[in-house]
Amino acid sequence: MVSLPPQPDACLACVVAGHVDHGKSTLIGSLAHELSRVGIPMGAMDVGAADPAFFTDRLQEEREGRMTVDRAAVRFDLPEGHLTLIDVPGHAEFLRSMLTGATQATVGILVVAADEGIRPQTVAHAKLMAFCGIRRIILAVSKMDCVDWSREACERLCPQVGELFAGTGSAVVTVVPVAAPDGTNILERSGTPAWCGGTLLDALLAELRQPAAVDASQPARFAVQGMLRLPGLPFLCTGRVVGGRVGPGDRLREVGGTAAFEVKRIHRFPERPDAALPGENVALELAGPSLPGRGTVLEAEGGETPCLAEMRARVALLDSVPEERWLGCQWLYQIMPARIAHSTTSDSHGMLGDFGILNIAGIVLSMAASRPVIPFGECPELGRFVLWSEDRMVGAGIVVK
Numbered sequence: 001m002v003s004l005p006p007q008p009d010a011c012l013a014c015v016v017a018g019h020v021d022h023g024k025s026t027l028i029g030s031l032a033h034e035l036s037r038v039g040i041p042m043g044a045m046d047v048g049a050a051d052p053a054f055f056t057d058r059l060q061e062e063r064e065g066r067m068t069v070d071r072a073a074v075r076f077d078l079p080e081g082h083l084t085l086i087d088v089p090g091h092a093e094f095l096r097s098m099l100t101g102a103t104q105a106t107v108g109i110l111v112v113a114a115d116e117g118i119r120p121q122t123v124a125h126a127k128l129m130a131f132c133g134i135r136r137i138i139l140a141v142s143k144m145d146c147v148d149w150s151r152e153a154c155e156r157l158c159p160q161v162g163e164l165f166a167g168t169g170s171a172v173v174t175v176v177p178v179a180a181p182d183g184t185n186i187l188e189r190s191g192t193p194a195w196c197g198g199t200l201l202d203a204l205l206a207e208l209r210q211p212a213a214v215d216a217s218q219p220a221r222f223a224v225q226g227m228l229r230l231p232g233l234p235f236l237c238t239g240r241v242v243g244g245r246v247g248p249g250d251r252l253r254e255v256g257g258t259a260a261f262e263v264k265r266i267h268r269f270p271e272r273p274d275a276a277l278p279g280e281n282v283a284l285e286l287a288g289p290s291l292p293g294r295g296t297v298l299e300a301e302g303g304e305t306p307c308l309a310e311m312r313a314r315v316a317l318l319d320s321v322p323e324e325r326w327l328g329c330q331w332l333y334q335i336m337p338a339r340i341a342h343s344t345t346s347d348s349h350g351m352l353g354d355f356g357i358l359n360i361a362g363i364v365l366s367m368a369a370s371r372p373v374i375p376f377g378e379c380p381e382l383g384r385f386v387l388w389s390e391d392r393m394v395g396a397g398i399v400v401k
């Protein structure tokens with residue numbers, strides 16, 4: 001795959017998944033600790049905690065139970081780009097939280113302890129990451145110190161983990177053996193056997209350089225989050241570039257509407273005049289009839305994204321959801337009522353088939369109002385959704401067509 005030079009604007013959201021106690025939280029805490037040692041600011045985060053896992057395990061019950069209960073996102077602002085790592089719980093009981101974390105990520109780190117190997121939640125998390133469309137997986141083989149850095153132990157795991165992704169469209173792209181508590185092979189190679197290849201940071205930077213993280217070849221699309229008023233400036237339209245580039249002078253139109261806008265200026269911190277790239281959150285100064293509302297999608301003139309109230313999707317359901325019951329369907333910056341109009345019993349992809357934990361189904365999703373419909377494969381940020389029933393997340397899905 002083509003590798004681009006590092007882009008300061010590149011953004012990468014990466015979910016850190018794997019079986020309970022295999023070292024996910026410790027891995028993130030160790031990376032934070034090592035980065036702060038070389039001068040990367042960590043804000044108010046607790047990098048000096050007694051246990052590296054406490055960096056993300058901030059709840060008292062997590063620290064006392066030595067177990068992650070809820071997902072936590074940590075952002076690292078590196079010279080090469082912005083990296084968000086999402087820590088999720090490994091325990092089967094918290095699969096709901098894992099699924100929520102996975103729906104927010106584009107890359108996955110699957111943590112597998114060298115001394116235990118593949119365990120039930122390794123399988124569950126691998127399948128769920130693949131379901132959520134996470135195509136590129138970094139395999140972090142943790143606890144290498146527990147197997148005396150045995151190359152054979154690490155290499156035995158690789159094909160077994162690769163097999164978990166067979167036929168899913170996702171694959172392991174890098175293998176990183178680590179011993180996280182003492183920071184071995186996290187940031188620096190010192191103390192790491194020669195056969196190990198790169199560090200965890202090397203693997204993450206390689207992902208930041210992937211075209212997917214900075215792919216600006218798609219049509220320009222901007223998802224509107226809201227409105228911002230700053231002293232001395234007209235009202236600004238905030239949101240995220242979810243495809244192409246958005247720059248001054250560009251003409252955008254509202255998907256499903258008639259309003260057209262011209263981008264006058266882009267506001268961001270620190271200020272820069274060049275076009276905003278996919279994944280960037282910016283405020284646009286627009287000339288147009290009125291400001292577009294939250295949840296609106298703007299696209300380059302000539303774009304052909306349809307607005308539909310019904311679409312085909314694949315969902316992973318955590319609870320049984322009767323057809324026709326109204327649910328909350330959460331899209332990027334927008335939540336709207338929706339129901340499962342009907343389900344197709346067999347999932348043509350058969351990916352999680354008889355997996356047992358989750359109910360995977362092909363469905364027709366019917367929404368109370370129409371919205372831009374972009375298949376997940378074309379625009380992941382606009383092609384995935386989470387389903388809520390009252391206050392419970394009951395599933396996650398991706399638009400097929």
Ligand SMILES: Nc1nc2c(ncn2[C@@H]2O[C@H](COP(=O)(O)OP(=O)(O)OP(=O)(O)O)[C@@H](O)[C@H]2O)c(=O)[nH]1
Binds near residue numbers: 180
């Ligand atoms: N020896 C050794 N111990 C490790 C390593 N990574 C993690 N541990 C230990 O393994 C235990 C579990 O680590 P956590 O980071 O909490 O594991 P987790 O995967 O986040 O666990 P859950 O969030 O509950 O799923 C802790 O006691 C860590 O200190 C490692 O590379 N080597």
Ligand SMILES: [Mg+2]
Binds near residue numbers: 053057068087088
């Ligand atoms: Mg944890």
